[in-house]
Amino acid sequence: MNAFDDTLHRALARARRRALPVRTSSSLSPDPDVTIGIATIKIVTEEQIQAVAFGTLDRAPTVIVRLDPIGRDVSDLLPFARFLNATVQRSIVADAPMRVWLPHDVTLEALDVLGHRYWRNQTASAEIVRMGELCRVIAHEATIPGQQLVADATAQLQGHVVTGMAPIEEGHLHAILAWFDPAVADPLFEARERIRLPASGILPNTPDHPHDDRVDRLRKEAKSASGAYRQRLEAQIDAILRNWVQHEWDLMVAGRRAFLDLGLPSAGLDGLVKDSTKRVAYALTNGFFPARQPDHLAAQLSVMEAGQEKADHAALESDPLLRAQAMRAGAVVAGTVSAVRQPRPKFYPCDIDVDSSQSVVRLRLDDKVSIVGTNVTGVVRGLDTTPTGGTRVSLEITGGVRTQSVLSVGAGVELVRSAFAFVNLRALGVVREQQSWIFYGDTAPTIAARPSTGQSALAIATAARRP
Amino acid sequence: MSVKGSTALVRLAGNPDCEILGAMVLQEGSEKRFFERVVGEPYDREFGERQSSKRRGAQFERNAYAGDGRLLREAFAPMLGRDADALTVRNLIDDYPGSKDDARVARLRITRGILRDSVAGRAVPDIIIQPQLLLPTRPGPKPYFFIAPDLLVWSPLAGTYLPGDLKSFIVRENEVAASDLARVRLQLGAQLLALRHEYDQIDQSIVVPPSGMLLFSKPNGLAPHAPRVEDIGGAIEAVRIGIAAFLRHRQKVNDLRAGAEPYTVVADLEPHFEDACLSSCVMAKWCRQRVAEHVADMGDVAGNVLGDMTMQRLLDLMSGSAAPSDDHEAIIAEQLRALADQHDEEQAA
Numbered sequence: 001m002n003a004f005d006d007t008l009h010r011a012l013a014r015a016r017r018r019a020l021p022v023r024t025s026s027s028l029s030p031d032p033d034v035t036i037g038i039a040t041i042k043i044v045t046e047e048q049i050q051a052v053a054f055g056t057l058d059r060a061p062t063v064i065v066r067l068d069p070i071g072r073d074v075s076d077l078l079p080f081a082r083f084l085n086a087t088v089q090r091s092i093v094a095d096a097p098m099r100v101w102l103p104h105d106v107t108l109e110a111l112d113v114l115g116h117r118y119w120r121n122q123t124a125s126a127e128i129v130r131m132g133e134l135c136r137v138i139a140h141e142a143t144i145p146g147q148q149l150v151a152d153a154t155a156q157l158q159g160h161v162v163t164g165m166a167p168i169e170e171g172h173l174h175a176i177l178a179w180f181d182p183a184v185a186d187p188l189f190e191a192r193e194r195i196r197l198p199a200s201g202i203l204p205n206t207p208d209h210p211h212d213d214r215v216d217r218l219r220k221e222a223k224s225a226s227g228a229y230r231q232r233l234e235a236q237i238d239a240i241l242r243n244w245v246q247h248e249w250d251l252m253v254a255g256r257r258a259f260l261d262l263g264l265p266s267a268g269l270d271g272l273v274k275d276s277t278k279r280v281a282y283a284l285t286n287g288f289f290p291a292r293q294p295d296h297l298a299a300q301l302s303v304m305e306a307g308q309e310k311a312d313h314a315a316l317e318s319d320p321l322l323r324a325q326a327m328r329a330g331a332v333v334a335g336t337v338s339a340v341r342q343p344r345p346k347f348y349p350c351d352i353d354v355d356s357s358q359s360v361v362r363l364r365l366d367d368k369v370s371i372v373g374t375n376v377t378g379v380v381r382g383l384d385t386t387p388t389g390g391t392r393v394s395l396e397i398t399g400g401v402r403t404q405s406v407l408s409v410g411a412g413v414e415l416v417r418s419a420f421a422f423v424n425l426r427a428l429g430v431v432r433e434q435q436s437w438i439f440y441g442d443t444a445p446t447i448a449a450r451p452s453t454g455q456s457a458l459a460i461a462t463a464a465r466r467p
Numbered sequence: 468m469s470v471k472g473s474t475a476l477v478r479l480a481g482n483p484d485c486e487i488l489g490a491m492v493l494q495e496g497s498e499k500r501f502f503e504r505v506v507g508e509p510y511d512r513e514f515g516e517r518q519s520s521k522r523r524g525a526q527f528e529r530n531a532y533a534g535d536g537r538l539l540r541e542a543f544a545p546m547l548g549r550d551a552d553a554l555t556v557r558n559l560i561d562d563y564p565g566s567k568d569d570a571r572v573a574r575l576r577i578t579r580g581i582l583r584d585s586v587a588g589r590a591v592p593d594i595i596i597q598p599q600l601l602l603p604t605r606p607g608p609k610p611y612f613f614i615a616p617d618l619l620v621w622s623p624l625a626g627t628y629l630p631g632d633l634k635s636f637i638v639r640e641n642e643v644a645a646s647d648l649a650r651v652r653l654q655l656g657a658q659l660l661a662l663r664h665e666y667d668q669i670d671q672s673i674v675v676p677p678s679g680m681l682l683f684s685k686p687n688g689l690a691p692h693a694p695r696v697e698d699i700g701g702a703i704e705a706v707r708i709g710i711a712a713f714l715r716h717r718q719k720v721n722d723l724r725a726g727a728e729p730y731t732v733v734a735d736l737e738p739h740f741e742d743a744c745l746s747s748c749v750m751a752k753w754c755r756q757r758v759a760e761h762v763a764d765m766g767d768v769a770g771n772v773l774g775d776m777t778m779q780r781l782l783d784l785m786s787g788s789a790a791p792s793d794d795h796e797a798i799i800a801e802q803l804r805a806l807a808d809q810h811d812e813e814q815a816a
Contacts, residue, residue: 011762043519045519
């Protein structure tokens, strides 16, 4: 959504005192059978998890409170490690996708750091090492646009609704939820009150809730205490952490509920689900290998780019609201078929012209496009101005040539650029074999100058273009 | 967050148009105290660095400096192309510990001496721990900022020292969070300007390149990760703008206060509220009241898109009770009504 539309939505949300959907379709597929949630409380800057709540979303979570999170002994994390391993195993055995709900991206970061700490830790037990590896798989998958493994409750709401707050305030899950609660009369006031206490996987430390300093002090005291006194101190630490990790869990559950209650259909996500499931299944079965070589990094960036393209395309295909916004920016072209050149009906070759009233379009020659809601695909072969100041797009049809309902003069169509989602692994393999300087070297090789052909670069490019 | 030393310059660089920030930098005492004196009520939000963060930062530095900076030498040796055992270190905290001005001035004298020796070609340490620099802003109140990089590291390539900072943020796959990097780059920018000032006093022909070094923590334990060399040309420029803004704000505050304390003239100063203030400034809530009835209350983007329009005007345009005064307002009114209709239809459905 552009800045102007976003601002008007915010103004309207504030006037209506409720969150407004900005999409008519979901970017997240329905929760699969294997769906879990994780919420954490970490020590600020230390990035050590001091409490974790986990489990399935239909019941109360299991909570682990760590009395000495900075210590080397991580056996207290074993129940979490076993739960994560068992969940993954269930997904592998069933050959089914998995979903991990988190309250926000700080939890994801905490899991990622946990992964970095233990996935290659030679002094940790095998179960903890496996937990570290699974955390890295989860965190890595979450970096790929369009992925369907991790559902960040805050990000899901941010991506599908707008509230009357500033965007920066929408990073606070508890504040967003104020705009979903009909019992809250003034969500703006309520949300800003809620922001006083963090909803970012850390303990609050305000004058009226100085829990972080308190736990810090209690830990120090407990270290030198013993017997019943020590137990009392530890019980106090336990109570504070248990309370706040439960709060994080509750926010996650409420965030998920608010998102599901939007009732947005999740059509068109099959490709994304398939890709995500395949990537995750491979990593879960074969282990996690971070990309560090240049060619591997290039492949990883290509996978991310492909994911973004596919996610954008799926959103445009299935969401009329997004298409309307994209039309204003020229990224989608709506028009009418004004000519069909098809010597034999239902057979190739077939070319069509689409006349649109849009004067600004983002399609370019040779772009691959599809007609929304059909199986028809084509390539842009011409772009001209219509007598009324609109745009005529000439297409060579490359797929769905039998779909006569849209390949007829007068049919209304919407053209959207196809996702360029191709990861050229073969080329990157050649790069690795040849150790190409552009990937592996610092300096370009010296190439001897050849006499000029006298042709301009433009002429050479034009000659290379397909007639 | 503090409003002293390089942190003050970092904050001014981030929001150079905020005169309130200028007054806060000039005011003695903490930022929280400034709020309480202006607003007349206690600050009810989280303030200052958490104990756990302070402890981790201090421990990280202690580890790095221990054993004649053994971990530091090991971290910098590959970058400097030298054997770690051959690198020499001088820790100025060993000479003059503490953060009082006397100790700072003493460390500044030693730092200046080492810089002079390096220019003269005499033997100098490869790494200086806790050097002291300053950035002059005289004449006027607060005539200088003490700038204290964690390190100065001799760069054979540049033929000068370069500033370095230790941060206990965790590096994952050679990356640290972008938000963490942005602030420390500005810090390096302030340190480099102060270093250039010192070199300039010795020899104006010396060129200190716009680079700084950052040392973050490995995920396990508190050992330094391999150093990062940062290009800080942009940060230096931002800090220059911040210093220029401070000089402007100081002039205005001085003209208004007539000898009184800076916080007394806050009502006559111009705040410049931005979204980022909400996470970095105790005065954010107070400054925000100035834009409370305007679209800027919905964020920087809304302020940029709709300018100085009030929320009431926006609602009047939507309801049709006010006529648009120009084409821009006409488009806003039309779009808002269309949006409202669309959402009403959806809700009815």
